[in-house]
Amino acid sequence: MESKLCYALTCTEDLEHLLSNPEEGAQIERTKTLFEEIRASVNNNEEQDRSFWRPVLPWGGVYTIRAGRKAISCTPLYVKISLKNTCTIDGFLMLLYVILRENETFPREVGLFLGKDFVEHFLYLMDSYDYTTVKLLWIWDRMSKRQYRSEVNRAALEIDLFGNEHENFTKNLENLMSTVQESLCTNCNCPARFQELLQRTINISPPRELPHRDLIQSAVDEFFCPKVVLCNEAGCDGLREFSHRVFCHGPPPFVILNMQMWRSENLAYVPYHLALCDHRYSLEGATLFNKEEHHYSAAFQIDGYWMHYDGLRSDNLVLLNKPPELLLLSSLVYIRCSDK
Template identity: 75%
Template structure:
């Protein structure tokens, strides 16, 4: 007798099935995905006298600064299997595998704790003790809390040569965030190249732009002989100081907002990219 083993669907496969089987004008995912905040319980041992387990509670606040990008990172990795190895070179293979496992297990608070403890430094968030519980507050800017920790993945290098032989730094290799030393000479720049080859995805910080200054958002970019397509974005509501995210699966756009009860909905048209925080472009297969 043959016994068939049924593999549990991943979260990505569940979302894809929702899109494929959708006939309604409005459709949302069947359960909350990455809800805002979270409570994480650490079992710390047992009391010597009462033998009652002792637990430490960690409360998370204002997690929208990492929630949207965690959702985007998951979709990118699940939709592009070859990217797991590339991203693993920067974030660690074990991190990537555990991250995907937690997302597919709907263990969202642990996903957030994984990012906070594994990728963020203590300077990037505030923590305090309240009534014997640790509170971690991620209020702030998503670029400080998330994309800053991906700089190595997207780092670039550019060589330059100054015409002035007396220049204190005639030849330079300009890395991201390098300060230039100026002199009276003319400086010739080479083409900027990615330090570790073309990354699987790139993130453009759009908060320096005003929506009225953007006549259009490019859906494709050509970088380092590779083509990148717009597959995701994060949006910022200034009045509520709140971030949400939009991403594309099989040509359909979905909107994620951790504060909503139905926090993952299918859009009947591409999102209005008026309150942009970031644009996320994914590398297309090289022909």
């Protein structure tokens, strides 16, 4: 089911002002970033206390804004925006934050795709624990270009993000992971002899036959490798030759592998390292799906320790002895290793 906006919606002047001036919306000034706080709690952890000291990115949220300056009454009209089913973006927002804070050069690289201002506001709001505004920043800055085209509605608003996390997050990363693969048909009379196949996400399927090496690496190799298949153009009996698939803008700082087509029995082993387009990537995290609750959560590592984030729980950031069982895996997230 696609996510939907229950009432028509546009950015008000107040929200636009807040997002362009995040300092005014911050509720807490910190000497440490949220990432540094989490890292300290991990390294100073005692066995009897395995959770972070406060909730991080709680599920849902309520945000109050002024409805506008053209109200008839002199008393400002305030509107509450309620967020529901935010788990479709929560886990990835947490992973994005950890990736950007843990790798010094990544904010600049990601800023080339998502915008420098967005990255700066995102990090500032996360470090200020202003989590509802973080979610609204993503919805308006990223998702509004696709899902939410709107009109002004002076009423109580509700944004329901029920749906698929790849629709709500991965596809809104602009061209960060976009790849292109060229193909040429051997039939000179083919109606579409030369083609370019552009994809903005990395969707991999389990190999049809079990390879002699890692399944996920094999599936990634198949996604990028050249191949020859029968041409599917109407009236053409030629062979279509595909080139190597390459990234349109060079190797991205991180990649998200869409794993929704994989069954649990195919995932007994998840590689910690991945070879991808002549670069080495290492496992940073994953998003998990609870089919019974239709709910997403996430796992990531800091300094070799694995943590599980679940916005629905009261203790929603918990240190684990080992990575969680990846039985219902939605995504794998790998970061590019340093050239050194």
